[in-house]
Amino acid sequence: xxxxxxxEGLDKATSSLVYKALASRNAETNLESIGLRTGFLLxxxxxxxxxxxxxxxxxxxxxxxxxxISVFGKQVDNLRTNHQGVYVVQDNRFPCLTSFSDGTQYVKxxxxxxxxxxxxxxxxxxALGIQALVTPTTDQLPSVKFHIxxxxxxx
Amino acid sequence: MSKQQKPVxxxxxxxxxxxxxxxYGSLVAEMLKDYEDPRQVNLQLDKVGFNMxxxxxxxxxxxxxxxxxxxxxxxxxxxxxxxxxxAYLGVSATVNNWESGDREFSLQIENNPLTEFVEVPQDLxxxxxxxxxxxxxRGGLEAVHIKVxxxxxxxxxxxxxxxxxxxxxxxxxxxxxx
Numbered sequence: 019x020x021x022x023x024x025x026e027g028l029d030k031a032t033s034s035l036v037y038k039a040l041a042s043r044n045a046e047t048n049l050e051s052i053g054l055r056t057g058f059l060l061x062x063x064x065x066x067x068x069x070x071x072x073x074x075x076x077x078x079x080x081x082x083x084x085x086x087i088s089v090f091g092k093q094v095d096n097l098r099t100n101h102q103g104v105y106v107v108q109d110n111r112f113p114c115l116t117s118f119s120d121g122t123q124y125v126k127x128x129x130x131x132x133x134x135x136x137x138x139x140x141x142x143x144x145a146l147g148i149q150a151l152v153t154p155t156t157d158q159l160p161s162v163k164f165h166i167x168x169x170x171x172x173x
Numbered sequence: 174m175s176k177q178q179k180p181v182x183x184x185x186x187x188x189x190x191x192x193x194x195x196x197y198g199s200l201v202a203e204m205l206k207d208y209e210d211p212r213q214v215n216l217q218l219d220k221v222g223f224n225m226x227x228x229x230x231x232x233x234x235x236x237x238x239x240x241x242x243x244x245x246x247x248x249x250x251x252x253x254x255x256x257x258x259x260a261y262l263g264v265s266a267t268v269n270n271w272e273s274g275d276r277e278f279s280l281q282i283e284n285n286p287l288t289e290f291v292e293v294p295q296d297l298x299x300x301x302x303x304x305x306x307x308x309x310x311r312g313g314l315e316a317v318h319i320k321v322x323x324x325x326x327x328x329x330x331x332x333x334x335x336x337x338x339x340x341x342x343x344x345x346x347x348x349x350x351x
Contacts, residue, residue, distance in 0.1 A: 048203060048207070051199075051203060052196065052200055052203050053199070054199075055195075055198075055199035055202060055203075056192070056196045056198075059195045059198075059199075059290070060191060060192060060195055088189055088191070089189070089192055
């Protein structure tokens, strides 16, 4: 639901068009929300039998080890943090990108393949009580860096 | 495609069935939100499956050299239940309910991996949750020139795929060419 000011001063037909344009979702958001749901459910299943994971760092470690193995079949290659809510997860051979040829040629085409995994990671963090912003960057296939910007921790 | 280093320890072609089932569930949920009509979702899932089936048929024939050529529906059903479904879903299926002179049958899939975590809500009775499998069967058979219609029906215990044989497709030359 969008602020009324956006739609003010427009006739009915235009305003409904504007509304539709704002409400419609593109492929990226669709894939991301499919991933979100999947990640949420999967994380719930995975940590069901584990002892309580309480700190932010423990949660990140869980994501990078157990969760990553069960989703992407391997551990992450590098996890870095600035201790102020920003984590960078690096995977040098990301399974969603292995069907592209290595190098820089297809970096742009690969972008849409990263929406789903981003959603999965965000969903898993949400299941463990962390609201975060997850953005992927890739300079050279098949390696990816996920920037995880933690916004607010749910209590 | 370059494939120099293979990842150690994991088979790159395999994925966790939990991840697969949950992703499929999320996809269906998302489609229900988008199309707002379960029947429309059935159609789309069928289409997704169809496109998978066409490709899977090639894959299947290249891997399973020993499968004999099917001459009637009974053999077709046998191959589907004994070879195709176990190969791609990892579970077995049984054939029953032959109807209209061997032209219609049902494939019962026990422990369908897609529905492992799923409970379809009461108000979505018109949704055929596993229609993707039905579509894949339709696509796969179409690739070997057999036209069928398929529907996936969810029962409390298993998934039933109803298959109805229509015709054998013939290769026709495009009109106007000799």
